[in-house]
Amino acid sequence: MKVAAITDDGKTISLHFGRAAYYMVMTVEEGKIIERELRDKLGHNHFANEAHHQDEPGQPHGMGADSHDKHLRMSEEIADCEALLCRGMGRGAYISMEKRNIRPIVTNIAEIEEAVLAYARGEIVDHVEKLH
Secondary structure, three states: OOOEEEEEEOOOOOOOOOHHEHHHHHHHHOOOOEEEEEOOOOOOHHHOOOOOOOOOOOOOOOOOHHHHHHHHHHOOHHHHOEEEEEEEHHHHHHHHHHHHHHHHHHHOOOHHHHHHHHHOOOOOOOOOHHOO
16 A cells, blocks of 8 residues: 655655645555655645636635645645555545545654554544644
8 A cells, every 4th residue: 555644854744734845655565564655745835826716606615626626736746645644634625536536634643654653553643633
């Protein structure tokens, strides 16, 4: 299985999905990490030159079609992963990952390897109360 985590340093899980610079993708087999790959990640700064989006009437921030499109573009690099680990994420991005069939998980675990192995063992807790 492949599991992605958002990161800025390749070791710890970043606090915010949209602002993180990279994905650390780890391949797990038989409970062990057998491969690590640092992949570039689009973030909010990559969309700065695009027309500024406006939230759609009746939709909370980050939940409109424009935001969903950006979230999907951000996740293209991890389309081969079954899960995405982060320590903070907007509700719109969380829903966009689910629609892409990537399981988003908001964790309290800061260290990537520890979180990936907890996920592989089925022991990780998804703190959806931290969605913003």
